[in-house]
Amino acid sequence: MEPGTVVWRETAQSLLRQKWLIMGCIVLGLLGASVFALSQTTRWTASSQLVIGPAVPPALVGKLSDGADKTGPLGMDLPAETQARVMASPTLLAAVVKQLGMPTDDKTIQDLASVTRVKAVTDNAYLVTTDGPTAQKAVDRANAIASIYLAQRNTEAKALLTNLAEQAQARSKTATQQSRSLVSQIDEAVGRGDNQTAAALRDQRVGLATEARQAADDAAAMLKALATVGAGSQLVTPATTDTASSSPIVARDILVGGILGLVLGFGLALLRSHLTPYILTRDQAARATSSPVIAASEGHRRRFWQRSAPELPQYEITALGAEASGALARRELSPRAFAGGGPGALLVVSASPTPNSAGIALAMAEANARDGRETLLVLADIEGTPVLPHLTGHEGLTDLVMEPAATRAIRARKLFRPGTVADLYVLPPGLNHEETAEAVGPSLVPGIVADLPPGYSVVIHGPASVGRHGITPLAAAVDASVLVVQVGLDKEMDVARLTGALQFAGAPVLGVVLIGAASQDETLGIPLNYKPLDSAPPMR
Structure with a gap:
């Protein structure tokens, strides 16, 4: 299953x-x-929609349009979210309360603000929603908020335009008076025969006259624009009692x-x-496997809403594999030749499917190859996540199913691919994805390993044991095994069963690589009364 x-x-x-x-x-x-x-309490909800255009068309306000930015020529075309906040502000709602004849105290204004919601639907369209004790009151409040905001905005725009027009008229009048005062100065300069001064004064008079005309034109344009204020803003969909809704x-x-x-x-x-109790601490993992935790990664714990284990970053997977390989080389954890530094075979497997076990197997094989030993990595998890994408298109283990036994070992060695480091070779899963080939493929590994030339070290990555096949033949091909356990994903009983199966098949578990340990977990991860399986050979 x-x-x-x-x-x-x-x-x-x-x-x-x-x-x-x-x-x-x-x-x-x-x-x-x-x-x-x-x-x-029963409450009614009503909504109105309004569209807000420019406070005044830029083309109608003279030179103001030249320096305009996103807020318009009058600085009143604020961003949509800002205008939405203004419509729902207590300052505006105070005017709404006053218009509707409600009490003008702070509590009434705060209560209205708590049930008023203004949403910017687009850059210039807004939805005003508010609640009331009756349908009619909710409708009146929604329409009043929209109408008062539009009215205040238009009033402020007209006042600003009028003020600017008066300033422009004042500038025009001042420039005209200054231009007239230069006439006598020009005549005096001409009378003295000072033509250079007279020419300079004439140029100044022309500039003042031009400035006066421009200011007069600007004032006229602003006064004309007063009639267009608010032309692009209106209440397009007033709230009605027919569209109001009640709750609860x-x-x-x-x-x-x-x-x-x-x-x-x-x-x-x-x-x-x-x-079922999941493995959550180092001691639980050590107890289930009767082996010490030789490498652990903090964080990356599977949460209850996640269906699978999170994938670790590549650098962390490499660090875990190197740490596990180094731990196996220590005297206290060296019952087999592979761990002691000589040739041997090691199986890396997990109880539940995880995207991290293949990377750890690759990292351990790389660490072994860096020590100068020719190492073969067998990717026997046919259906697992590819750990070396550049080898997915090459023949491998499943393609040896139809090969005669007499030539299988020779064919297998021809399928070895260079790994990621020197002295590392990889046997890919293969291209034959038939169910028979995927089921039989792992059983060919013992024969391939047995026919290897002397001096090879072998690391085999096997499929997850829960609901999968192929662990027993792989265990028969190795000297020992390492379990990859994911906190919150692997059940303690499943890990214990896998440990017993590996022990019975002749591949005792040397250690555990634990992923997802909590930062506050202070357990040691060493089984009670733990003793190495065999006496350790001397270190190299």
Whole structure:
């Protein structure tokens, strides 16, 4: 059976055995929803839509349009979110309260602000939503907010235009007077025969006259633009009592409460039926495998909403593999030739499918090859995540299924591919994806390993043991094994079963690579009364 397969009959029987728990959750949901719905006061919600264009068309306000930015020529075309906040601000709502004849105290304004929501639908379209004790009051409030904001905006724009027009007229008048005062100075300069001064004064007079005309034109344009203020802004969809909605809806809330209670009941029943203790600490991993934790990674723990283990960064996988390989080379953890520095075979496997075990096997093989030993990495997890993408298109293990036994070893050596470091060779999973080839492929590994030339070290990455095949023949091809355990994903019983199976097949577990250890986990990760399997050979 594949991992994650649900046995529906057993699940249904489990739910029936806990029917009272499910019914209790449903009743609790119905009662809670009923109390909540009946305790709420009835309120009505109304919405109005308005469109806000430029406060004044830029083309109608003279030179102001030349320096305009995103806020318009008058600086009043604010961003949509800003205008939405202004419409819902207590300052504007104070005018709404006054217009509707409501009490003008702070509490009334704050209460109205708490039920008013203004959303910028587009850059210039807004949705004003507010609540009221009756449908008519909610409609009046929504329309008043939109209308008052538009009116205040238009009033401010007209006042600003009028002020600017008066300033432009004043500039024009001043420039005209200064231009006239230069006439006598020009005549005096001409009378003295000072033509250079006279020419300079004439140029100055021309500039003042031009400035006066421009200021007069600007003032006229601004006064003309007063009639167009607010032309692009209007209340396009007023709120009406027909579109107002009321809440709470008691029947709907009770129905939702019953559904939530049913879901909660199913969840608690399944959790209670299928909850199996997961490995959460280093000591739990050591106890399940009767082996020490030789490398651990903190963080990256699988959360309950995740279906699979999180993938570690490549640098962290490499560090874990190197640390595990180094731990196996120590005297206290060296029961086999591979760990002691000589040729041997090692199996790297996990109880549950994880994207990290293949990378750890590759890192351990790389560490062994860096020590100067010719190392073969066999990727026997046919259906697993490719650890070396550049080898996915090459023949490999499954392609040897149809090869005669007499030539299989020779053919296998021809399929070895250079690895990521010197002295490292890789046997890819293969291109034959038939079910028979994938099932038989792992059983060919013992023969391939046995026919290798002397001096080779072998690292085999096997498939996850839960719901998968191929572990037993792989275990028969190696001297020892290393388990990759994921905190929160691997069950303690599954890891213990896998450890027993490997021990029976002649591949005892030397250590555990733990992924997802908590930072506050201070356990040692060493089994009680732990002793190495064999006496350790001297270190090289």
